[in-house]
Amino acid sequence: MTTTAIRVENLGVNFRSNRRGRRSLKDLFGGATRRTRPGTFWALRGVSFDVLPGEAIGVVGRNGQGKSTLLKLVAGVLIPDEGHVSVHGGVAPLIEITGGFVGDLTVRENVRLTAGLHGMTKAEIARRFDDIIAFAELADFVDMPYKHLSSGMKVRLAFAVVSQLDEPILLVDEVLAVGDKAFRDKCYRRIDEMLASGRTLFFVSHNEKDLRRFCARGLYLDKGALKMDADIATVLAAYNADYGKAAS
Ligand SMILES: Nc1ncnc2c1ncn2[C@@H]1O[C@H](COP(=O)(O)OP(=O)(O)OP(=O)(O)O)[C@@H](O)[C@H]1O
Structure with a gap:
C-alpha cells in the first residue's frame, strides 16, 4: 500500500474577525447558544x-x-482548531516572501540559517552555497542585510534556497508572481525538474496556465469548504463556470 504524502482530515481553522479579538457588545448580549466563538469565523472547515x-x-x-x-x-506553521494534518516527510515551503528570513541578517547568513533549519549540514550548505546565490543572481549582494533587498530579490533568494532543499514536498503560494519573467521561467524549469524527481507539489495560484502546466489534480476552496477535488481541468471548468474565467 502506498503511504500518503499528506493526509488532511476534517480540518478546521477558526480566526478572530476583529484585530484585538475583543468581544463586541452584540456578541456579549447576543444569542445564548452558539456553535462558533463570538467574534470569530471559520476560514476553513470540514x-x-x-x-x-x-x-x-x-x-x-x-x-x-x-x-x-x-x-x-x-x-506546520499554523495549528488547526479541528481535525488533523499529517505530513509524511519534510516540507519545503515557499509560502510567504519573508517566511523564515531574518531582516537584519545578511543574504549569506540567511542562506545558512534557512538551509540549516531544514537539516542541511554545514558541509552541504558550503557545497551548495554558490549554486544558490548563482540561481538567485545575487552574487553582488551576499553581504547585504536581507531587509534591503527588493521584493523581487527576496523571492529569488527564497526560491533558490527552498528549491535546493531535499524535502519531498514543495509548497508554493503565489510568490512567483513577484519575480520578473526571465526569473519566473527559470523557476518553472526548476519546478519541472523537482516534479520529475518525484517531489509532491502543492501549488496555490490564480494563474490558470501555470495550474494546467504543473498540476494534474485540483482542489477548489470556496467559503472555507472544499467544494471540489478532481482533475485540474474539471476543477478549473467548475471554478470558471462559478466565477468567470481565471487569469491566464
Ligand atoms: N492570522 C489571521 N487572523 C485572522 N484572519 C485571518 C488570518 N489569516 C487569514 N485570515 C482570514 O482567513 C480567510 C482566508 O485567508 P487566506 O489567506 O487563506 O485566503 P486565500 O484563499 O489564500 O486568499 P488570496 O487568494 O487572497 O491569497 C480570509 O478571510 C483572511 O482574512
Missing part, C-alpha cells in the same frame, strides 16, 4: 483529502477562501 507522493495539486478559489491558510497548515 476539509478532508489525501495526497499521494509525487502528485502535483493546484489549489484554486477566490481571494480569502482559505488557500494560503491550507498551505500554512500543511507547512
